[in-house]
Amino acid sequence: MIEQVAFLLVLTLGAALFARRIIRLRRGLAMARPSERHDQPSERWKVMARVALGQGKMGGRPVAAFFHVIVYVGFVLINVEVLEILLDGITGQHRILQAPLGGLYTAAINFFEILGVLVILACVVFLLRREFGGINRFNHSDLTGWPRQDAAIILYTEIVLMVALLVMNAAEAALPDGHAPFVVAQAIAPLFAGLSPKALHHVMEGAWWFHFVGILAFLNYLPQSKHFHIILAFPNTWYSKLDARGRIPAMPAVTREIKAMLDPSYVPDSAESPARFGAKDVQDLHFANVLNAYTCTECGRCTSECPANQTGKKLSPRKIMMATRDRVEQVLNEPENTQTLLDGWISREELWACTTCNACVEACPLNIDPLDIIQQIRQYLVMEESAAPASLNTMMNNVENNAAPWAYPQADRGLWTTEN
Amino acid sequence: MMEALHVPTLAEMTQRGEKPDVLFWVGCAGSFDDRAKKITKAFARLLQRSGVSFAVLGAEESCTGDPARRAGNEFLFQMQALANIEVLQAYEVQRIVTTCPHCFNTLKNEYPELGGSFEVFHHTQYLQTLLKEGKLKVEGGAFKGKRIVFHDPCYLGRVNQEYEAPRALLSTLEAELTEMRRCKKQGLCCGAGGAQMFKEPEAGDKDINHERAEEALSTEPAIIATGCPFCNTMMTDGVKHFEKEGSVQVLDIAEAIAQADEL
Ligand code: SF4
Ligand code: SF4
Numbered sequence: 001m002i003e004q005v006a007f008l009l010v011l012t013l014g015a016a017l018f019a020r021r022i023i024r025l026r027r028g029l030a031m032a033r034p035s036e037r038h039d040q041p042s043e044r045w046k047v048m049a050r051v052a053l054g055q056g057k058m059g060g061r062p063v064a065a066f067f068h069v070i071v072y073v074g075f076v077l078i079n080v081e082v083l084e085i086l087l088d089g090i091t092g093q094h095r096i097l098q099a100p101l102g103g104l105y106t107a108a109i110n111f112f113e114i115l116g117v118l119v120i121l122a123c124v125v126f127l128l129r130r131e132f133g134g135i136n137r138f139n140h141s142d143l144t145g146w147p148r149q150d151a152a153i154i155l156y157t158e159i160v161l162m163v164a165l166l167v168m169n170a171a172e173a174a175l176p177d178g179h180a181p182f183v184v185a186q187a188i189a190p191l192f193a194g195l196s197p198k199a200l201h202h203v204m205e206g207a208w209w210f211h212f213v214g215i216l217a218f219l220n221y222l223p224q225s226k227h228f229h230i231i232l233a234f235p236n237t238w239y240s241k242l243d244a245r246g247r248i249p250a251m252p253a254v255t256r257e258i259k260a261m262l263d264p265s266y267v268p269d270s271a272e273s274p275a276r277f278g279a280k281d282v283q284d285l286h287f288a289n290v291l292n293a294y295t296c297t298e299c300g301r302c303t304s305e306c307p308a309n310q311t312g313k314k315l316s317p318r319k320i321m322m323a324t325r326d327r328v329e330q331v332l333n334e335p336e337n338t339q340t341l342l343d344g345w346i347s348r349e350e351l352w353a354c355t356t357c358n359a360c361v362e363a364c365p366l367n368i369d370p371l372d373i374i375q376q377i378r379q380y381l382v383m384e385e386s387a388a389p390a391s392l393n394t395m396m397n398n399v400e401n402n403a404a405p406w407a408y409p410q411a412d413r414g415l416w417t418t419e420n
Numbered sequence: 421m422m423e424a425l426h427v428p429t430l431a432e433m434t435q436r437g438e439k440p441d442v443l444f445w446v447g448c449a450g451s452f453d454d455r456a457k458k459i460t461k462a463f464a465r466l467l468q469r470s471g472v473s474f475a476v477l478g479a480e481e482s483c484t485g486d487p488a489r490r491a492g493n494e495f496l497f498q499m500q501a502l503a504n505i506e507v508l509q510a511y512e513v514q515r516i517v518t519t520c521p522h523c524f525n526t527l528k529n530e531y532p533e534l535g536g537s538f539e540v541f542h543h544t545q546y547l548q549t550l551l552k553e554g555k556l557k558v559e560g561g562a563f564k565g566k567r568i569v570f571h572d573p574c575y576l577g578r579v580n581q582e583y584e585a586p587r588a589l590l591s592t593l594e595a596e597l598t599e600m601r602r603c604k605k606q607g608l609c610c611g612a613g614g615a616q617m618f619k620e621p622e623a624g625d626k627d628i629n630h631e632r633a634e635e636a637l638s639t640e641p642a643i644i645a646t647g648c649p650f651c652n653t654m655m656t657d658g659v660k661h662f663e664k665e666g667s668v669q670v671l672d673i674a675e676a677i678a679q680a681d682e683l
Contacts, residue, residue, distance in 0.1 A: 060606075244529035246579035251494050255534060258498050262506075278492065307609040307632075312625030353622040356490050356614030357574040362605055378492030392491045395618035400496055403482035404448040405618055413451040414478030416460055417427040 007089035014216030021223040035287035052233040057365040067122040074119035113184035137300030168207035229297040236295040278379025281340040292368040293325035302360035308353040315353040317360035317370035429478035440475040447520035449649035456649035462678035470555040484526040491615040505536035521575035544585040560594030566642040572607035573648035610654035633658020
């Protein structure tokens with residue numbers, strides 16, 4: 001009985017803490033302008049199924065994709081077992097599903113155990129790859145301090161959680177009256193052979209509690225970690241940009257103004273004007289930008305494909321996403337802080353180095369769009385501050401005065417037809 | 421020296437009471453840049469030889485606004501776009517072909533929202549259709565045995581998912597087609613996009629076009645083919661940087677095909 005009460009207390013505490021985290025996330029998201037991406041729901045579900053559930057954009061890097069899918073499937077399926085943990089914890093029983101499911105139960109746990117071993121293996125591979133793989137995107141200057149630790153914490157935690165699960169089963173398998181006829185458990189049970197039945201019970205229960213509390217702790221760790229992508233990948237891909245990749249959405253206020261200039265009889269359908277053209281801070285971005293930032297898993301695929309970053313420029317699309325997220329968190333933590341995303345977190349030098357090549361957008365396995373943020377801040381710089389580099393101002397003056405980015409007269413556009 | 425091309429403007433054709441099948445949108449580089457003008461002329465010759473009825477806007481053409489928009493100047497972009505749409509609609513233009521992937525992207529993807537919906541083709545797509553219809557015939561002989569590597573323009577490939585048309589055209593040249601490691605979806609930008617063409621690059625270890633030209637040269641090509649006047653400039657400069665201009669040519673696909681046909 002006491003155990004059941006303790007279980008419920010811990011569970012409630014874990015759930016309440018997580019709910020607080022989610023409320024905080026929603027406050028972060030609500031900071032941005034609302035999303036207009038509610039159209040074509042069936043297409044959105046399809047993109048979500050393909051990219052998030054089906055890992056559709058991971059294929060470019062087969063080794064990473066292979067181990068990632070193991071951890072991903074392992075994570076999702078082994079959590080089915082959490083269901084039993086909950087039921088056992090609430091009812092105070094042990095392996096409540098074993099008797100009713102019979103052979104099916106043994107098969108399922110066998111499967112989970114093997115998957116668990118594979119997950120441990122994959123996490124070890126990932127840790128080694130990060131540390132010794134000589135992979136630029138992991139040794140990159142974006143990832144110093146916390147982001148680097150975060151990656152390691154996640155991998156170690158997953159290993160520890162899986163080990164706890166296997167130890168629990170193995171300790172039970174080592175008991176004379178244990179009912180744990182599972183492959184991995186049986187294989188490692190001899191390790192516990194020297195222990196008394198009482199000690200084995202303790203190990204078993206200890207591991208059970210460890211796994212349960214561990215899962216709750218991990219759940220609460222997610223929202224401040226890049227690992228939040230395991231949940232946010234789903235809504236994030238749902239809010240993907242569905243229209244042509246090369247389309248920058250038009251600003252309606254600008255359209256109205258120009259139409260009125262060109263045609264004095266034009267009656268605008270609305271007089272709404274944005275508080276600010278483009279984005280200076282996170283509040284000027286739109287919902288999907290901030291969701292992107294919270295979802296970013298800091299894998300650096302975008303940065304490793306970025307032509308500016310590959311040639312030593314300061315711009316890194318991954319850093320754009322990390323800066324956006326950090327700035328949103330800063331607004332939540334220190335509302336009085338007057339730093340802004342532009343200049344405070346992202347420099348002009350970075351913004352002007354972008355070629356708008358879309359390589360980052362293509363590379364992101366989660367359909368994150370760093371270019372959208374870059375583009376909106378450039379709009380702010382040019383439209384609100386007239387702060388483009390001088391050479392770009394020359395280009396724009398030319399477009400305005402003679403309809404080409406260079407200073408050639410428009411009347412000469414057809415000259416090539418008469419030249420030889 | 422080749423003869424001057426006599427390409428009619430839409431105004432002239434309209435005056436004669438004629439209507440072309442397609443409008444050739446030449447773009448700013450294609451109109452003014454000496455290197456790009458060669459691409460423009462090569463493509464116009466291919467259209468003429470295929471018997472396509474086409475016209476240009478001439479002095480009525482204006483920048484699509486792409487570099488202004490990507491630099492962040494939405495106002496200037498829309499000024500250009502709305503004015504262009506007015507001209508295009510006044511002539512009842514329905515089909516547009518262009519040799520510039522940036523014009524292509526803007527006309528195709530960004531004008532509809534502002535009221536200008538047209539059927540827009542990149543010239544490699546258009547040439548591929550002419551080839552399929554048997555209107556364009558390519559004699560591959562001149563390039564036989566030469567190695568060609570194609571550099572994907574970002575705004576044709578990654579942005580508009582057209583990887584096939586340029587390659588299909590190149591394959592008619594009976595040349596040896598090869599690929600760079602970073603090609604198609606992973607094609608590395610030449611460094612010109614997003615208005616970079618009009619400014620100095622930010623500080624770094626290397627210019628992007630040098631990085632890309634180096635990769636292209638590592639395939640030991642006789643020809644680096646492109647489908648964009650800006651990529652062409654960037655790759656030409658890159659090849660010069662490595663002092664390979666004597667042995668490696670940078671050609672637009674339209675130029676390669678026109679050369680094959682001795683046009
Ligand atoms: S669009 Fe900009 S940030 Fe993204 S990869 Fe290209 S240059 Fe880098
Ligand atoms: S934006 Fe996408 S590709 Fe870039 S680091 Fe984040 S998750 Fe990886």
